[in-house]
Amino acid sequence: DIRMTQSPSSLSASVGARVTITCRASQRISTYLNWYQQKPGKAPELLIYAASSLQSGVPSRFSGSGSGTDFTLTISSLQPEDFATYYCQQTYSVPITFGPGTKVDIK
Amino acid sequence: QVHLVESGGGVVQPGRSLRLSCEASGFTFSTYAMHWVRQAPGKGLESVAVMSNDGSNKYYGDSVKGRFTISRDNSKNTLYLQMNSLRGEDTAMYYCARAGSSGFDYWGQGALVTVSS
Numbered sequence: 001d002i003r004m005t006q007s008p009s010s011l012s013a014s015v016g017a018r019v020t021i022t023c024r025a026s027q028r029i030s031t032y033l034n035w036y037q038q039k040p041g042k043a044p045e046l047l048i049y050a051a052s053s054l055q056s057g058v059p060s061r062f063s064g065s066g067s068g069t070d071f072t073l074t075i076s077s078l079q080p081e082d083f084a085t086y087y088c089q090q091t092y093s094v095p096i097t098f099g100p101g102t103k104v105d106i107k
Numbered sequence: 108q109v110h111l112v113e114s115g116g117g118v119v120q121p122g123r124s125l126r127l128s129c130e131a132s133g134f135t136f137s138t139y140a141m142h143w144v145r146q147a148p149g150k151g152l153e154s155v156a157v158m159s160n161d162g163s164n165k166y167y168g169d170s171v172k173g174r175f176t177i178s179r180d181n182s183k184n185t186l187y188l189q190m191n192s193l194r195g196e197d198t199a200m201y202y203c204a205r206a207g208s209s210g211f212d213y214w215g216q217g218a219l220v221t222v223s224s
Contacts, residue, residue: 034209046211049207049210049212050209089210089211095166096154
């Protein structure tokens, strides 16, 4: 199985801050990497697919990059509605696996 | 618009069974692979099972293999998860999700399963 790790596990940031979350795969996965946002009590929502493509309806302050084993999710200017937990996911091979999540809260 | 609605969750004793359903609408259900993903309280996301669009292929996570069965009825636009021999560690919110061209592009609201005596 491909193991996904994320760093940091949590972070505190102010509104307007630039935030970067890192995801690493235990083996090369090309760009089969997706990012999700989950708010408390809600289902996850797809933000970024194929490492860098913005899902329809997602604000342009979200961006993704990377290939192979190392990936990043960047929020260029954090907004109040962005406080949530973010998960990466690999769809390179089954079983599809998720990272452990990064919780972003208000500083 | 796309909607996925799970049902069938509840409280069940260890060793018993439960069947979840996920009713889909707003898209051509028979052309998409579908997933079940679960999330234990306060924990992360875990892929449980996936079924191809026509039901010919399925895959299970190691933690549920041999106990859970995924199925679908394309005539009813419904995905199922039959859960047998339930354990305490199966307690979780269970989501169905549509496999888009890349990533899970639509999710249901979830069905809570609590395994407790």
